[in-house]
Amino acid sequence: APHAPSLRGVNAASAHLYNAAEEQETTVNAKPADLSGYTRVRQKLVAPPFAPEHEQVATGGPKIVEIALETEERLLVVDEDNGGEIWALTYNGSVPGPLIIVHEGDMVELTLRNPASSMLEHNIDFHASTGALGGGGLTHVFPGEEVVLRWKATKPGCFTYHCAPGGDMIPYHVTHGMNGAIMVLPRDGLKDKDGNPLRYDRIAYFGEQDFYLPKDENGDYRTYEYAGDDYADSLDAMRTLIPTHLVFNGSVGALTGDNAIKAKVGETVLMVHNQANRDSRPHLIGGHGSYVWESSFTDPPMRNMETWFVRGGSAVAAMYTFEQPGVYAYVNHNLIEGIMLGAAAHIKVEGT
Amino acid sequence: APHAPSLRGVNAASAHLYNAAEEQETTVNAKPADLSGYTRVRQKLVAPPFAPEHEQVATGGPKIVEIALETEERLLVVDEDNGGEIWALTYNGSVPGPLIIVHEGDMVELTLRNPASSMLEHNIDFHASTGALGGGGLTHVFPGEEVVLRWKATKPGCFTYHCAPGGDMIPYHVTHGMNGAIMVLPRDGLKDKDGNPLRYDRIAYFGEQDFYLPKDENGDYRTYEYAGDDYADSLDAMRTLIPTHLVFNGSVGALTGDNAIKAKVGETVLMVHNQANRDSRPHLIGGHGSYVWESSFTDPPMRNMETWFVRGGSAVAAMYTFEQPGVYAYVNHNLIEGIMLGAAAHIKVEGT
Amino acid sequence: APHAPSLRGVNAASAHLYNAAEEQETTVNAKPADLSGYTRVRQKLVAPPFAPEHEQVATGGPKIVEIALETEERLLVVDEDNGGEIWALTYNGSVPGPLIIVHEGDMVELTLRNPASSMLEHNIDFHASTGALGGGGLTHVFPGEEVVLRWKATKPGCFTYHCAPGGDMIPYHVTHGMNGAIMVLPRDGLKDKDGNPLRYDRIAYFGEQDFYLPKDENGDYRTYEYAGDDYADSLDAMRTLIPTHLVFNGSVGALTGDNAIKAKVGETVLMVHNQANRDSRPHLIGGHGSYVWESSFTDPPMRNMETWFVRGGSAVAAMYTFEQPGVYAYVNHNLIEGIMLGAAAHIKVEGT
Numbered sequence A, B, C: 001a002p003h004a005p006s007l008r009g010v011n012a013a014s015a016h017l018y019n020a021a022e023e024q025e026t027t028v029n030a031k032p033a034d035l036s037g038y039t040r041v042r043q044k045l046v047a048p049p050f051a052p053e054h055e056q057v058a059t060g061g062p063k064i065v066e067i068a069l070e071t072e073e074r075l076l077v078v079d080e081d082n083g084g085e086i087w088a089l090t091y092n093g094s095v096p097g098p099l100i101i102v103h104e105g106d107m108v109e110l111t112l113r114n115p116a117s118s119m120l121e122h123n124i125d126f127h128a129s130t131g132a133l134g135g136g137g138l139t140h141v142f143p144g145e146e147v148v149l150r151w152k153a154t155k156p157g158c159f160t161y162h163c164a165p166g167g168d169m170i171p172y173h174v175t176h177g178m179n180g181a182i183m184v185l186p187r188d189g190l191k192d193k194d195g196n197p198l199r200y201d202r203i204a205y206f207g208e209q210d211f212y213l214p215k216d217e218n219g220d221y222r223t224y225e226y227a228g229d230d231y232a233d234s235l236d237a238m239r240t241l242i243p244t245h246l247v248f249n250g251s252v253g254a255l256t257g258d259n260a261i262k263a264k265v266g267e268t269v270l271m272v273h274n275q276a277n278r279d280s281r282p283h284l285i286g287g288h289g290s291y292v293w294e295s296s297f298t299d300p301p302m303r304n305m306e307t308w309f310v311r312g313g314s315a316v317a318a319m320y321t322f323e324q325p326g327v328y329a330y331v332n333h334n335l336i337e338g339i340m341l342g343a344a345a346h347i348k349v350e351g352t
């Protein structure tokens, strides 16, 4: 892997805006926590658009929830129609990374492993955590390294996590797919503004990814041999702020047609939308956001929205109960972004 | 009309992301509704920025509100200063389409007519409705056809409606002007967070339209002979995500100077803002959004906003009582968008 | 100053969208106010990121708060790495202009002075004020002129102020740095949704500025001899809607590293974010927006946000109590904008 050393060099050189990370590795991570009284459970993560097994209302006291993420650099076809492909940087191989679900008061104990075959350094910043750059300052792993990070989920809501290795490598990794969401449920589950319980039958987890694929002088998408080789070209494309592709679950059509999410008439679906970088405005064609949590689960949900908002660098939950059968489209309702750049998914609802 | 067939071909070819529409025409539209007990009324639609005659507090029970929309393809001068013109796709000839106003619980009975002289297929998706792609799956009309769609307004708020014929034709039609708003009032009218009634003296209806006009190699705006001829060029311009024009009511200056909206000191104006595609951030220069409904009328209004937000693909209502005479400007407060691209209107307030 | 006359010419020619301003100078400014019962105080303004001395809970009755702003046109290095510089247009020499703090019910009495050495006309529009284009219609000052504007702060919240001389000069002045924020506190201070007091130990005032610096044919940033010389080139760059730089406090790195804002463990910081033109989405890496006022202080704060939203043309307040030592980064979490274009600041938190 002759490419890795030079990339580490770039990373170090571009660190001037984010050089706080290394510094914190020595200053934080202080008080040894008292973990007596916590039960240990292991959460088996699954690939999006699915959610791991979980309780909506927590039984028993706070737990230590063990999760494992492995960084994986892989060639991903973004759009088979136009030749767009990318050396994606991922957690567990998927874009977005897997959805994690815990309850308020639980401890998250993450093992983050970077296999020796990787080209690049990675880490993880949990927006749900507190201090140490969201964990970013404590989790830098070079190829062949692993690290364990433990933090307490004190704030209920959906939150982004993402790689943030330093400097321009931060937006580079994030716009190469290295982000996902954690949902921190209130111990007694979701509620409406009056405190009435809100329950769902399934979760649809949408990771919206903005890709900025470099083109050659003929306007064709460039190809690269190794992860990281597109670094300089990608920064140029990113600086335009205009993505070439905006997709759910890593590629155009990953969740449409035969790949549609399935639900039944009468079922309530919680749609969790992660966008780690760029604002989005999801809309469910034929349905609504009956309950929408744009801020956190501490606030009462907004009601009956036609289109809701994902502040770039956020995860948001919206709930809808399907009343009629048919195919519903879930889109970023900048319709150029949703239809032409790819941010559209289907939910196929059966029943009567 | 030799152009129509080829465009239908394009439409069919680009349908792979939205092919649910045709499918639903057979699966939905199921249960015959019981319409006994509903009174029938006809709502005479008027051109923007005006609102149709309506009650703020509903008298009597739920009604069937009959409305008629005709698709009209017309050459529109967007900016007489710089030669920008477009073969606009419209409902009833205006950009935005007319404002519709009903009450929660009413049935909307729309007759949608596409005249034989048209070049293109159209349909309509109401964000306020439920199921069948918001009506999009039930309302495809080719030139010379008409269709009747009936749906129940179950959610109170302002909502976008727009054409959504399938594939890339969706953003193409929407960014050619084919969108508007419906306001579904609570039966007992608008209220503040404590349940006190909020009444308005007039409505100012702003449709903000993002246009992406193709240019030739000299940077001059291209002209086209028929509606639809700009299809391929428009998609290229749209893909940049940067509009060439952003206007209220179809053209630069349509609501400024002599065309200003008029009001009086002491009057309360409800500003309804429709943006079917692109985020906006309206501001009333010299005034405020004293009450703003960004989500729906189910939620209490936000208060005293300097600048509010229209999630792209939404309609939003904001209320202000004018305290002083003078000319107020209503702008998209990205001031480049508001002043240079055209999203500015004037409200001329007289009195003392 | 041979440049001034021609620029005034441009200003007059481009006024067709904003010509209301001059008109209002004669129609508003009507009723002489009764100022008996008001105490007079002078607020000494300070440079950002700091806040002027102030009370959180007002003692005594409403006051007349005298402030002085001087327009200053100065050459500003935006990014020393890439040669970006601009003839900034400022209030009191800083980008953003100084933070002003008053209480609801106070009168603001501003003296706005434009020194004779200036090239350009300026004025000021306070989003917090009512009528007269927010003061814009009453405050036009040519070089060598000064004006006094008095208005009552009737709405509590954080609000943008900015220069708005007319036509395309409005976005030109605003995107050259001529904007800042005023905070209008409730007389009894900030509160949570239940009415419990919320107090802060310090304020961090972030002015996010989008710059659109013209480049030459080689892609190097152009330089200009006088303020205003970049007018035509700037409009071309602005029309792309894509900033070349997005910075806090006027330049890349103005608030990072040695220039970091300082705080202590256990302290509560109120982060006031002004963005007069372009949407932003601030995130505190390692922390949260525990209380966020996106609309105004009339509404209860939103809770526990990972990333909040600044509607372009707004000022927003967010509160966080630091639990751990370390360096926190405050970023626009479109990470391309925050890391590559420059919208990042550091807060260095000491203690245990």
Ligand SMILES: [Cu+2]
Pocket (backbone or CB within 6 Å): A089, A121, A122, A123, A163, A164, A165, A173, A178
């Ligand atoms: Cu990474």
Ligand SMILES: [Cu+2]
Pocket (backbone or CB within 6 Å): A125, A127, A162, A313, C283, C285, C333
């Ligand atoms: Cu982040």
Ligand SMILES: [Cu+2]
Pocket (backbone or CB within 6 Å): B089, B121, B122, B123, B163, B164, B165, B173, B178
């Ligand atoms: Cu159409």
Ligand SMILES: [Cu+2]
Pocket (backbone or CB within 6 Å): A283, A285, A333, B125, B127, B162, B313
């Ligand atoms: Cu829609």
Ligand SMILES: [Cu+2]
Pocket (backbone or CB within 6 Å): C089, C121, C122, C123, C163, C164, C165, C173, C178
């Ligand atoms: Cu100015």
Ligand SMILES: [Cu+2]
Pocket (backbone or CB within 6 Å): B283, B285, B333, C125, C127, C162, C313
């Ligand atoms: Cu303004």
Ligand code: NA
Pocket (backbone or CB within 6 Å): A126, A127, A128, A129, A130, A131, A134, C284, C285, C286, C287, C288
């Ligand atoms: Na965080």
Ligand code: NA
Pocket (backbone or CB within 6 Å): A157, A158, A159, A160, A294, A295, A296, A314, A315, A316, C306
């Ligand atoms: Na969130």
Ligand code: NA
Pocket (backbone or CB within 6 Å): A284, A285, A286, A287, A288, B126, B127, B128, B129, B130, B131, B134
């Ligand atoms: Na809908």
Ligand code: NA
Pocket (backbone or CB within 6 Å): A306, B157, B158, B159, B160, B294, B295, B296, B314, B315, B316
């Ligand atoms: Na709406």
Ligand code: NA
Pocket (backbone or CB within 6 Å): B284, B285, B286, B287, B288, C126, C127, C128, C129, C130, C131, C134
């Ligand atoms: Na104002």
Ligand code: NA
Pocket (backbone or CB within 6 Å): B306, C157, C158, C159, C160, C294, C295, C296, C314, C315, C316
């Ligand atoms: Na504000």
Ligand SMILES: [Zn+2]
Pocket (backbone or CB within 6 Å): A079, A081, A252
């Ligand atoms: Zn495709």
Ligand SMILES: [Zn+2]
Pocket (backbone or CB within 6 Å): A022, A121, A140, A165, A166
């Ligand atoms: Zn490192």
Ligand SMILES: [Zn+2]
Pocket (backbone or CB within 6 Å): A283, A284, A285, A286, B125, B126, B127, B133, B134
């Ligand atoms: Zn819809």
Ligand SMILES: [Zn+2]
Pocket (backbone or CB within 6 Å): B079, B081, B252
């Ligand atoms: Zn013009």
